Amino acid sequence: MNRNRQKGKFKLLDKYKAITFFWLCSIILCSIWYGFVTHKNSTYYKIESEIADENRITDANSKENTDYGDVEVNNFMGLKIVHLDLKGAPPKISYFKQLFPLLASLGATGLLIEYEDMFPYYKTLANVSSLEAYSLKEIETVNKLAQLSNLLIIPLIPTIGKSFRFYFKVRRV
Structure with a gap:
């Protein structure tokens, strides 16, 4: 059964x-x-x-x-974005003068720039910036160079998550 x-x-x-x-x-x-x-x-x-x-x-x-x-x-019709991660070994501004026209000639339409600690933070976040961080004038130059090559700049802003960990390195005074 x-x-x-x-x-x-x-x-x-x-x-x-x-x-x-x-x-x-x-x-x-x-x-x-x-x-x-x-x-x-x-x-x-x-x-x-x-x-x-x-x-x-x-x-x-x-x-x-x-x-x-x-x-x-x-014939991809969308945006063609190149991700630039600047935290490890950031290039000099003179390198961007050569890189941006090359990327534009290869079909790139924009740049996703991940500054992390290379951004020139100030006031309460001043300690977050690396010692080798770009100056505000250098950031403006990067933006102008991208604009000359008709590249859209999208700054990658770290929020909560894995890429946010460098904010915790800030020394409290």
Whole structure:
């Protein structure tokens, strides 16, 4: 009698597994169909392809050397942000004069700059800054250099979390 109950339970589980498998397969097939069929008919896709065609015409007419070796150039229309982490070995300002035009020529549209202790904090946070921190004038120069290369600057402001730990190094006076 015990064996019959166990067999019945296994049959019931197999039935639920079959139904679950059927539903998963149908969801996957529907999502694949939706992605292939409806995407190319959407307004977003049409606008995206028109912009891509305009960019191809602009790139074909430009006289700049755009040979980047084996780098594939695609038609991503969003912001192309480069993350600069300045806490470990911060570059000199003269390096940014060379770096920003290069990044812009490679297609970057903005910079996410993570200053951490390299930012020139003042008043109550003055002790947070590193001894090698940039001066306020150097930060202004970095901003101007980025602006000359048409790069958007997004300062990464550490808040609560892993990157906030350097604030706890502040010596209380």
